Amino acid sequence: MPLLSLSDVGVTRRGHTILDGIDLSLERNEIVTIVGPNGSGKTTLLRVIIGALAPSRGRVSHDASLTIGYVPQRLHIDPTLPMTVSRFMALPRRHSNDAVRRALERADAAGLADRQMSGLSGGQFQRVLLARALLTSPDLLILDEANQGLDHRGTAEFYRQLARVKRELGCGVLMVSHELHVVMRASDRVVCLNGRICCQGPPDTVAGSSAYRDLLGVDERDAVAFYRHDHAPEEALS
């Protein structure tokens, strides 16, 4: 049984259709990445999935006990505000010291507990956001452009960490990304969105599809070469 499924979901705002006819299932032990051009409805879809936005049509179904961990696209913390990583992990609510330690370890951020949030590098900051989303040992982990501000190597490391988290927790992972070549390497399934789902499937199949190339404006040889060049089985990523 899927962790969460969307059936014929549509979102209309001020007479404008943002999402239409979305059928999507998310499973445990699977990394799914949504790609699509600016304004294609990616963030809107994530908001529907986390329950922050009610769809205008269709149904979102999941078990009542489903726990979701969410890593936002950006989080601004006033740099003049002194706040250690441990303190940040206690916002908005406290968890046991054990739970905090475990979450930081899972996100490969164990050594950062006493550091100031304002002194973290982009990659370290993302790991702490990931650790906070892992505090509840979620069934489904959702990341909105979590690799923003990371360079190519930082992004690859972050995705390796995600693959480890998925294996350890057995959770499902859903993310939105613009990093096409890394997405191709790090995902089990890619979903191309443009208000509707244009195509979806394993990365190599999607990379070769004309719907994907037309939507993202990538050349066929580039898409497939990117995939072949960068692709490594998950074991090799860890």
Ligand SMILES: Nc1ncnc2c1ncn2[C@@H]1O[C@H](COP(=O)(O)OP(=O)(O)OP(=O)(O)O)[C@@H](O)[C@H]1O
């Ligand atoms: N509350 C709203 N009212 C009206 N229009 C909205 C609302 N929220 C989003 N939109 C519109 O819906 C479309 C999709 O927005 P969304 O942020 O979901 O796209 P996106 O794919 O995440 O874009 P980006 O890649 O630029 O972050 C855009 O045209 C946006 O202007």
